[in-house]
Amino acid sequence: MSDTADSTTDTRNVIEGEGGPENVDEIDPDDESDVERAARETPPGRPLRVKNLRKEFGGLTAVDDASFDVEAGSLTGLIGPNGAGKSTTFNCITGVHQPTSGSVHLHDEEITGLRPYQIADRGLVRTFQIARELEEMTVLENMMLAPRAQRGESLWRSVLPGARGGVRDQERELRERAWETLEFFEIDHLAEEYAGNLSGGQRKLLEMARALLTDPEVVLLDEPLAGVNPTLEEKLLDRIHDLREEGYTFLLVEHDMDVIMENCERVIVMHRGRVLADDAPAAIRENEQVIDAYLGANV
Numbered sequence: 001m002s003d004t005a006d007s008t009t010d011t012r013n014v015i016e017g018e019g020g021p022e023n024v025d026e027i028d029p030d031d032e033s034d035v036e037r038a039a040r041e042t043p044p045g046r047p048l049r050v051k052n053l054r055k056e057f058g059g060l061t062a063v064d065d066a067s068f069d070v071e072a073g074s075l076t077g078l079i080g081p082n083g084a085g086k087s088t089t090f091n092c093i094t095g096v097h098q099p100t101s102g103s104v105h106l107h108d109e110e111i112t113g114l115r116p117y118q119i120a121d122r123g124l125v126r127t128f129q130i131a132r133e134l135e136e137m138t139v140l141e142n143m144m145l146a147p148r149a150q151r152g153e154s155l156w157r158s159v160l161p162g163a164r165g166g167v168r169d170q171e172r173e174l175r176e177r178a179w180e181t182l183e184f185f186e187i188d189h190l191a192e193e194y195a196g197n198l199s200g201g202q203r204k205l206l207e208m209a210r211a212l213l214t215d216p217e218v219v220l221l222d223e224p225l226a227g228v229n230p231t232l233e234e235k236l237l238d239r240i241h242d243l244r245e246e247g248y249t250f251l252l253v254e255h256d257m258d259v260i261m262e263n264c265e266r267v268i269v270m271h272r273g274r275v276l277a278d279d280a281p282a283a284i285r286e287n288e289q290v291i292d293a294y295l296g297a298n299v
């Protein structure tokens with residue numbers, strides 16, 4: 001987990017008085033500067049905020065004034081019929097597309113218009129399908145390629161005199177973390193296997209392991225369960241819940257409605273580029289506009 005998320009919990013405990021006596025004692029109520037400082041450092045609890053997002057492709061408006069936010073440590077679903085604008089929204093959030101207008105914030109920082117690697121450096125990533133070129137590399141090699149910022153740094157360091165040891169250390173650390181992450185997703189036994197030989201479900205696990213290797217705070221999952229058999233599906237969902245309990249935040253696009261309704265505490269529904277509803281699963285199930293949107297669409 002990132003340092004940010006760790007400090008999130010600590011600071012929130014201080015503010016709400018839920019932390020240990022040590023934390024509470026740290027604030028002197030008569031000392032306004034202490035209280036103010038704690039309040040300023042307290043994240044709003046919603047690390048990702050999308051505001052009035054719009055994306056046009058020529059004459060087509062794929063995302064139309066969409067606004068929503070995602071709560072820290074949550075698993076939030078983003079659903080909608082085919083062509084509703086979910087993937088385009090993901091692409092705008094992660095810097096793959098430049099939005100036509102609107103903004104995306106990660107905590108207090110506006111990340112609209114940044115490149116995907118810059119956004120990943122700040123702690124927000126999405127899963128990417130394993131590209132064809134990467135299929136000819138082993139699972140472990142795929143993992144070693146994942147954290148771009150660290151690799152860039154190690155390349156830079158390698159040109160500095162006397163820095164060779166540092167590079168080796170960094171590479172060893174990266175390799176260890178790669179192994180740990182593969183173990184966490186229970187695909188470490190496939191480390192030397194070519195990615196192209198993995199089953200659909202194993203690929204999904206690798207995609208997620210790659211994303212997690214960058215130590216993100218917010219993870220966008222685009223149909224992580226597509227083509228995954230029920231056993232692996234359960235494993236993947238368990239892993240997501242484990243990570244969530246550690247404070248990771250997930251936004252999930254998934255076509256399987258049962259998965260969304262059973263696993264997400266909140267569901268955002270898009271239709272024709274707009275946010276049609278944003279509510280708890282039970283309320284979404286009953287929402288007539290949502291029912292109409294799905295009935296009238298080829299889901």
Ligand SMILES: Nc1ncnc2c1ncn2[C@@H]1O[C@H](COP(=O)(O)OP(=O)(O)OP(=O)(O)O)[C@@H](O)[C@H]1O
Nearest residue numbers: 057060061062080081082083084085086087088089
């Ligand atoms: N690069 C692009 N160029 C032109 N039109 C695009 C592009 N990407 C998406 N679109 C269009 O934008 C609209 C929204 O597409 P998007 O892929 O975001 O929907 P989606 O909700 O993810 O759909 P699905 O569930 O089918 O994946 C669609 O009409 C689609 O054809």
